[in-house]
Amino acid sequence: MAVGLRIRDPATGAVLITLDTHLTKVLGTFSTGMVDGSIIDGNLANGTPFFAAGPSGDASSGSIPPTIVATSSGISWSWPTNPAVGFRRAVDVTYGFWT
Structure with a gap:
């Protein structure tokens, strides 16, 4: 059986999303920088929001x-332990929704 992308719950291993059963729409990308913040995008209300994050630079x-x-x-980000800026890692985020 051919399978597209599958996203599983890390705790249970249950399949949460498969691209053969859900349609996705990528809405945009952004970098978090090194400070707490958020973006607002009302288009996320058109389905279930998702995001993927990876290191920005080093x-x-x-x-x-x-x-x-x-x-x-929208999407918000913060550093829960409030580390000094020198210990924070910026990430690049791609986000959208699936239905």
Whole structure:
């Protein structure tokens, strides 16, 4: 059986999304920079929001990426332990929704 992309719950291994059963739309990309922040995109309300994040530039050892939260109105990010800027890692985020 041919299978496209599958995204699984890391705790249970259950399949959450498959591209053969859901349609996706990528809405954009952005970099978090090194400070807490958010973007607003009302198009996320058209389905279930998703995002994928990867290091922006050097992902040096000991650096801490932000916690990212997606809702139907936007995406926010923060560093929960509030580390000094020198220990924060900026990430590039691609986001959209699936139906």
